[in-house]
Amino acid sequence: MSSTTTPATPTRTWLPLAVVLITQMMIVLDSAIVNIALPDMQQALHIAPADLSWVVNAYTLAFGGLLLLGARAGDLFGRRTVFAVGMTLFTVASLLGGFADAGSHLFLARAAQGVGAALVAPSALAILMGLYPQPRDRTRAIGYYTIVSASGAAIGLIAGGLLTSYASWRWVMFVNVPIGLVVLGLSRAALPASRSQHGRIDVVGSLLSTAGMTALVYGFISAAAHGWGSGSAVGSFVASAVLLAAFVVVERRVAQPVVPLHLFADRERVVAYTSRLLLVAGSMGAFFFLSQYFQLVLGWSPVRTGMAFVPFPVSVFISSQLATRVLVPRFGGRAVMLVGMTMSLVGLVLLTGVGVGTTYAQLVVSMVVFALGNGTAFVPLTEAGMVRVAPHEAGVASGLVNVTQQLGGAVGLAVLVTVFATAGPGAASGPGASAAAKELFVLGADRGFGVAAGLIAVAVALLVSLSARRRTPRSEATTSGAPTQAEAVLEPAA
Template sequence: MVALTQLVVVLDGTIVNIALPEAQADLGLTDVERQWVVTAYALAFGALLLLGGRIADYWGRKRSFIVGMIGFGIASAYGGLIGTGVELIVARGLQGVFAALMAPAALAILTTTFPSGRERNTAFAVFGSVAGAGAAVGLVLGGVLTEFFSWRWCLLVNVPVVLIAMVAAIYLLRESKAEGDNKYDFLGTVLVALGLGSLVYGFTLAEHGWDSLSAWAFLGAGAVLLALFFYSQARVAQPLLPLRVIANRVRGGSLLLQMVSGSVMIGMMLYLTFHLQIVLGFSPLLAGLASLPMTIVISIVAPIATMLLPRIGPKVLMVVGPLISAAGMVWLSGLSSTGNYWTEILPGLVLLGVGMAMLFVPMQNLALLGVEPHDAGAASAANTAAMQIGGSIGLGIYTALYTAGSATGTGLDAFVSGYSAVFIGTAVALLIGSIIAATFIRGSKEELMPMSNTPEKALHLG
């Protein structure tokens, strides 16, 4: 159920992408409004995640999860039934608001339900695999719904999923929350919401060119606000994000890897979709299906990686996995305007799926290693925020690479040159991810995978 929730949150960032051309024609959206359909979700989600995590800790994780699901379902239904572009943008923003409450609550529930041992490894392996495959599933589902039904069903499809998950949550989940005198950090909330929101919006503006003064202004403001946020967190009694959550070396490294994986998955899927539709002439449905092998490979390799985890430990998987994925991205960078899917794209997707499955299985687990129950929601929110911010940063950088690469060719060759530059960029990001894993993931196999996953056993790893 928690994995299903994560799937909804992740795929909702991509499912609308394939439907945007039809939605734009139906509602008469301008190009700016079309971009805001994507940005509104990312902006609200990224800006409010840490607040959502603390609400889950203090108010109750089950209660927050259910309220988040209900709000997300209502926002989805509203978005699928609206009649104007402005209403669609508002609906997407509301989806982001409630996803920011629902996502950290779901991950916190997973953390407190499976505190240690083999069950925890399995639970996080499933959760991580679903998170990694969500972008591709979103493209497939978006293609099916758009081609055979309507773009509106890319939003309405969330309603039955939400109803099922909500009923299951009511009967299956137990309530948990942080004990003691819990007070909200309102200054921290404002600083981090404005800071993360400025960063996400700044990188969104940068996708249209790094010469944008507005983009740099928002990025600069975001950096200053986040610096003030971290400064404030060290000086309040009950911070929004306790610095002990991210100061641990292993957890900090895992959060950095989360940013890398978010940038790669979101950036790669977007530009691969462009290549399949613009250069190879695939329909939305066929383009979605063409990305499915990566998801299939992840689902096959993840259980194997889960079985290997207790034997070889997480570090080997987290170092080698990104290298295999980088090889897949290098393969994809060799595409051409006259090539074909089976030789130029499929092998790269297989390699990418193998490597990402090896990374996803331990990464989510280590990002929450040794977190105190009192901080489960805050740590879960930081984990999700890392992927969201990584995706926003990645899109800005990859768009700049695409622009530079496409300037070297003409016609379809210009598109291909741009996509190739993007895939080389993702390969470099994965190499950096492997270095991060080798540097930050320190400790013996027993320390990184304690049978009793208590804060005391994990603290000395920092």
């Protein structure tokens, strides 16, 4: 069993909280910050158009494929140790990526960043959960974590636009280096140490989970680039199904599995994972289509496009703080999840009316409603993903939270790009594009927003069914009938 040194009061945990939040910010925004810099990267490194997507995909594949292994490594070898190894790799890879003089070098650096992120992310969330033993304090910490997780993509777009326009594309890589060094310098003193558990890595299960997750993520990437019927997409999905099925068989038999399958026996946790995946998938529509709309239809610069997303993190901050301090303690996590997800759904439905002549003032209302919903929902969703988890399995559970977020991004991009393509050829517009081309673009975008809303509607239906079902409290972490600390947050105050 692992043992973590936990400070007695929240006032003694502000520094480790800051370290965890800064780390999460680096990881989340790193998948978005390069998007605005892609044209400059392509020109500077002479990357072929067909290969440009690998600047993003190399990171996504490595991160998504290794998350489960990284989570288990933190549980077995000590979360602070694994955190330090991952952060070192992430920082060095960022430095090498900034100095890349060829596309292949940049791709390798991005993949190494993904490996580092897969080691860091699960340990960071598990450490955060251990820092706050009291439900109210833990919920507030999760609120800050939510701000970072839910608004990281928007902040990445803002930062990417500023750095690309006023410095260089290389600074979207270099910016991680000083931050990573500061985090490494503080982590040993700030983060609580956890003793490594007796046990070893399940080698066969680790290989199967890594290969299966990588194939699954690659399948969605291929579907986005080449269509759902392409050989690479179909082959990847088939390979993933076979590998993950074999993984489940192995995990049922080994004494120390990479992912204890009983974590999926809790209905509330599974609904939280699924809802998080669908919410992130739907959110991809807002960022993917709006960032293109601002630049391709309205002809805005990268800086102006990035700044257009400022209301998103601001709204997430406001709503997540309201959720942690007022809504969750008063009404319970399940009700707040449902309200937040419904607001996100309404925001996306409003965006389906975007047209060539739509103004930013009209768009920002929809963006704010959507962001307020995300900030409200993500707080209890994160908490529910860790509910009733034994301390020695916190790393695995946090890894599953991160896996659903990564898969959500890949699923959303693949589905929405395919839907967008139904508008027909010529839908890609530019500042000098014809009115007909712009009309095709907004037609595809409106369809994409509609499907994104449909994904979140499924999550709303799942949460309604969860709220309607009278669940008998049960704990995996304790043998008593009393609610665990995490479970208490999900119930309304008496």
